[in-house]
Structures are given as C-alpha cells and as structure tokens.
Amino acid sequence: MLLLSVLLAAQAVAAHAPAAASSVDSLMAPGVSRSLATYRAARVRDVRYDLTLDVTGRDTARGHVTVRFARGGGPNAGDAILDFRGLALDSARANGRPVAGLVANGAHVRVPAVALRDGENTLDFRFAAAVAPAGASVIRLHDTVDGADYLYTLLVPADANALFPCFDQPDLKARVTFTLRTPRAWTAVANGALRDSSDDGRTRTFRFAETRPISTYLIAFAAGPWQTRTRTIDGRRITMYVRASRATEAETDSLIAENARGLAWLERYFDRPYPFGKYDFVLAPAFPFGGMEHPGAVFYNEETFIYRERPTLTQRLGRSATIYHEVAHQWFGDLVTMQWFDDLWLKEGFASYMAAKMQDALDPASMAWKTFYLRNKPPAYGVDVTEGTTPVWQALANLDQAKSNYGAIVYNKAPAVLKQLDYLVGDTAFRDGLRAYLAEHAFANATWRDLLQAIGTAAGRDLTAWGSSYVLRPGIPVLEATATGETPSGTSVAAVRVTQRPTRALSGRAPWPIRTELLAWGDGSEPVRRRVALDSASATVRLPRPVARPALLFPNAGDYAYAVTLLDSGSVAWTERHLGVVDDAFLRAMLWGSLWDLVREARLAPAHYLALVNRELPAEQDEQVVSAVLTRAARAMSRYVSDAQRDSLLPALEGTLLRVAYDTSRGYGIRKSNLDALVAIAGTPATLARLDALLDSADVAGIPLRPPTRWAIVAALVERAAPGAERLLAAETRRDSTTEGQRRAFVAGAARPTAESKARYFRRYFADSTLNEDWATASLGAFNAPAQQRLTLPYLVPALDSLRWIQRNRRIFFLGAWLDAFLTAQTSPAAAARVDEFLRTHPRLPADLRSKLLQSADELRRTVAIRRAYAREDGHAAGAARSDRRD
Ligand SMILES: [Zn+2]
16 A cells, blocks of 8 residues: 555656646736635745835835745745736845846746745845825825825735735735835824834834734725824723814714724623734725724724714714724734635624624614614625625635625625524624634634634534535525414414525525524514524424414514515505504514515515605604615615606605605604605605705704705706706805815716716726726716616616726725616616626626626616516505515
8 A cells, every 4th residue: 555655646746747837837827816825825934024115206106025934835845926016026136136037927926946945035026016096006095175195005805916025815924014204294004003203304214013913905004194193091092093184073082982992892702802902093085995904004984984964873873883893803804814715704794793793782772783684684685686696605716806705795694694693503602602713713814614613612513504504505595474373263373384495596495594583463462472493494383372463474583584584465464554653673674674675576566665655754763764764765766666656656755755854853863864865866846946945055944954965965956957957066066175075076977967978977987097986986876877877878788898897997896886886777678688688698707797797787687577567557556565475
C-alpha cells in the first residue's frame, strides 16, 4: 500500500507540474477569483500593510505601501500575486531590491518566486490611485455651501486593490498602519487610533497606530475639514466627524450615546469586550449606503442621520437600526469575518438580527419585533418569491461579481431566518452558541457551518438539516391555515390544519422544518395561541376550546416563521370586520401585510384593498403601520389599478389623506405619513393646485414645511406637468442652494415628462463622470415615474443592455436599484414581453445578472397579472378575496 501510494503521488506531481505554471497564469485574470484566494490563503500569512497616502492632489492620491508577510507553502510555493487596479504602479521592490520579471497587468502584480524568501518577506510599491465623486476607491464630495472638499474611502467588497497593492480577500487579514498627508487645515480619521500629526507649513501628516488584524474591505480613512465632537461615556471616548456646513444640525449627544449604548449592550451579550480599541464614526455626505462598519471608523449616511425636518418614528427607528447594525458588525464581520463573500449573509444577517434584539432589550416599549417585521419581511418575501431568488449562501467564483450577492436575501431574509433559528433553539442556547463561535474564530474567519456547529452544540441539537433547508435552499414556503374540525353546528372551529408548500418549483418539494405559532380568534371570543412544529406538509392543531366562525386563523403569530402567510376567505372576512379593534399593533401590521400578499398573488382586488385603506386607515393609531400601508396604497394606486379605476378611487383617497394630514388631534408621524402619501399619489387638478399653494405657506396646520417635503412637492408637480411646475422648480432651486438642494433639483429634473429630458438624463447616467452615484441613484425613481411609461419604455432594453457596465462601474446597491426602477416603471404586457425577449435573446447573460433581472422582473409580471385579473372590475364593486385554498 505504501509503495503504491508513493508511486501514484510521484506521477501526480509529474502530471501537474506543467499545468501549475499555466494555472498560476490564469490567476492573473481580472478580479479576485476563488482559485486565487485559495492559492494565496495556502501561502500567505501574518500580513502587515504600512500605507502612506498623499491626498493633497485633487484627482490623484499618491502612495507608498510596504507589504510584509510570511510566505509558506514549502519550497515550491511559487510567485506572489497581489491585486492592484489603481491608476499607476510607479515602482516595486522585493526584500530591498528592484524586482526583475515583475508583471503588472492592471488587475494584479506578480512577484516572481526568485525575488522571494521562505518566511518573512517585504515588498515595497509606489503607486497612484484615483480620487473622484464616483467610480473611485476614494470619493470626493464638494460642499457647495462653503466650497470645502471631503474625502472618504469605500473599499467593500473588493476595491482596496483599486487604492493600493494588496492581497484583497477577506481571509487574509492584515495589521494596517496608516500615514496620511493632507492639506494643512484638514483633519483625518482611520481605523487605528491617531498617534500624532505634524505640520510642514503647507501640509499636515497624520500617523495612525497599527490596527488589530482586519480584512482589506474594512480598511478606511476619511479626510477633510471635518468638525469633530468628542464625548466620553462610561469611560469610552467616541469622536464624531461631521462636515462643517452641517455640524450644528447634527444631534451629537444622542448619536454618540446610541453608539455607546450599542457597544455596551453587545459587550455584555457576547461576553467579550469591543475588539478594536478606539471607536469613532463619520457622517459621510453623499454616502451610497446606510452605513459601513469599518472597525474603529464607522461611516454613516449623513443624509439619513441629520434630519432636515422633524423625523417620523419610522425614520428615527431606521436610524437606530442602522447604528445597532454597524455596531453589531464590529463582532460579526469585523472580529469574525466570513471566509469568502459567498457567506456574506453571516455578517449582514447577524448585524440586522442583533440590531433588532438590541432594540428589543434596550427599549421594550418600542415593539422592536413589529419594526423588524415591517423592515425585513416584505423585502425578503419580495425577492424570495421570484424565479431569480438565490439561497442565503450564494456561490461566488470571483469577487468582481460579489456586488450581485448584496440584496434582500442577505439583508432581509438572513435575519428573518435567524429569528426562526433563535425561536427553535431558545435564547440561551442561541447566545451561548454565538459566544463560542466568537471565541473560537476571533480575528480570523469562519463559514456558516462553523456557526451552526457552535449553536447546535450549545443547543444539543444537530442543525445540519436545518441549514440545508434555510441556508442552502432557495425560496420560501407559503403557510396557510384552514378550519378542519368543526363543531356539529358548523358555527365554530375546533381544529385547524396548518399547511406549507414551496412558492416555486426551484425550492424542490421537501417541507421546511417550521416552528411557528397559530392564532385562532373567533367572533366574540378571546384569541387562542398554540405552538406548531411543522416538519411535514401539514399538521393538524386541536384548539383547547372551539372558536366561533368566522374566525381569524393566522399561522405565524409572533412572526417566528419565515414564510408568506396567506389568509383563507374566512380570515379575510374576519380581518375586514375586526382590523379596527385588534389592539395588538404587531398583529395589525401582519394582517395588513397578509392582505397585501393576497393582492400581490392576484387573489384580492387592488381596488378592494384601496377601499379598505380608505375606510380603516384613518383610525389607525400606529405610526409605522400607517406609513407601511400607505406606501403599499401608493403602489396599488399608481400601478395595480386601471386608469378608469384610478379616476374613480383617487379623489376619495386624496380627500382622506388630506383630512388626516390636517387633523391636529393626530400625532405628527401619522399626519406626516398622510401628507407624504398625498404628495406621492396626488393626481387630480384640485389636489395638485392645493400642493402648489402649500409651497407659499410655512406649515401644514402646524407641521412646518421644510425643504425635503417642499422638494417632494416640486418633483411631484414637475412629474405631473402641473401648471407652472418649471417656474416652481426654478424658484425652489434659488431658495435652497445647499448641496442637498442641488441634488433634489437634479432628482426633480429627472421627473420632467419630456422625451428630450429623458434622453439627456439617460446619457448622463453613463457619460458624466462628475455625476455623484448617490445623485444618480436618487433620480432613478423620478426618471421612471409610472405615469410616464410611454416615455420611458424606449429605455427599458437599453437599461438591460447596460447591466455589465453597471456591474463594473457602480457600487453594490446600484444595480438592483437600477433594475427595479426601470422595470417597475412599466405596467404593460408589452413591457413584460420585452423583458422576456431580452432574457430569451441573451442566453449567455451571467447567472448573477440573470438572477437580479428575474428578481426585478417579477414585480412587472405580477403587475401585469393583477391588472389582467382585476382591471376591468368596477373600483367599488371589486370585492371578495379569491383566497380559497389552492392545492
Ligand atoms: Zn451590514
């Protein structure tokens, strides 16, 4: 046996020797392939980057990096390959000498093995990288109020190598030492603590301390004439960086306190101190994300963190959720990092789930799980019911496609699935499992299997099958409940059959292991709740006592299950009668959600839903429920009903929204949500004239009218070609000369209903390198106003033709926003046919882009189906739900 295996091994080496060189050649292809990552992970250890960057130039950062690493992999470890696609590589040295035979191909830098040693190596590179408003690793924002420039990096998922030569993969963590040379009046922040700074009379140099090991995508700095605000809370010193022109508006104390509160709570929960020493955050202007979790230097979206008008509860809870999300990332993502971006969900799912847990613990009265339901479930279901959905774990061959892995599946489904897991194993096992996982993989990397292993061990339960169902399998079950055991009279329900089925064939036929709660609530009786373990297609639940019919049978009380919950016809009838008297706002939120799911399944007429909104919502007391339902109502009104139905329904809904907006007995958030919805749907000449007149007043019955709402009104009037709209746009542009005002004017211009304007905007999306990506994103909805679909239909196919360009040139969330905007602008069968035709004629569209396209196309297809089913019905008569159970 021994001899034979030696012989076989020798043959294997001989057979592979020539192939090895060419396979190393293939690692030089664009992007960071999984093969390259695997090659390097086996050879490179103990990485350190000593990075010096001069950002005193306007469009170019000049830099020098010393890369230290230990080279393993034995005597034939081969060449070292780094990633670099910056502007220029000016010089390269290996272990103190110029490198003969160095290859730099615009994607990678290959240092031949002869220039390297076993063990410790030092590489030195001089390079240049781009600084630009968009499309560069260093973003420059010009503040039009005071003429100042601000710089910040955004390197996720694989743009560190657009800044400097590095091993740009998450499992080669490095200690980073930053030195930054800036104009003299600037300040700067980076991952490490500031050690010192010096001034040569013209420029200032900031030297930051070495960090603990962090992944390259987490490296960050910001530089500019930032104002700083420092507070010390319970011994923790936190500095906030904010641009000068907005510093007085920022709620410094509460923002710093909320970050500190999150850190303190998680230290207790994880039983592990904050891992990175100092903690600061930056309110980054024109930031394309909500936040980014750079260890020690978190960036938040300035626009959503500094309110320009009194915020609604939904806005404030959204800001808290973002803070808690980024704070949770310091442990989940930063301390323990996914080995590869196929496990992106590990960090994103956890950050969002922990944010909700934290909110629930810190402020029980806020009903955090209602917020969690409203924020997470609809987007998750929206994607997971489509043909383009993916598993939570998403295969990824190259980091240049990692952007496609971002979306509702990792941000919204993953936390929802974790809620189901927590419910299955219980809070204590869940927490102990997380503690063990963090302890085992601190400052290193892990996979989802490591996580389930840790939680499974803590729970004394094998989670392999659970993982296969929820992590590896795409799609979502539909959960339904029907009465089975009736009492002899037929007037009450004694038992309920809870069933599950996959939404689509792509999920396979096997049942999911579902742990849920059934709520049965009959006319005139107290509600009954029962836990349900559903491991097969159906389970029969006997109620402790019969409930009268018609009854609400809701199989996901508490929202523990991850499933689309559809109501049977009896439950719809009950809901329509009792929605106003259900005193649990969380349950009301879910019932409104289930009714909406029936609309989207073309089983409940959108006109009927709108009539229900018009009747029930004015009495709704929960601000978040009001805001969520009105968003859906606006969608139904602008897209799901026919023109005739809209003409018939719109005046009544406008009247209701106006009445509630002016009702001073109602809370601010409810009134503001109604005003916002009115601006979104206004269409009758009388209401448009009323909005126009509002621009001349300072308030709406006591609600001050500030620029964001003024701009929304102006954009609505431009979009609907109201008389004098262009004059109003010009006047508002003069009135608000801030950067945000310019952005809003750009967005309002995108809504202009002329072919010439559409052509100009569409060209700028691609050709204008000065156009900030955040501006482009913000304008996509206005460009694609549903009422202008005849004007935008010609751009549908060009928008699809540009997907590869967008994937290369735009940041992670742009592609989905682009597709959603162009596809949801359309409601016609002709538009749906063009999308189908595009899919047919592009069989070689990369799988990730095809998935994204199918995800966004689903809403268009549903819209067409809903209109086909109900568009001919009279708006008021369109009635009963077609919610009888299908087999
Ligand atoms: Zn995140």
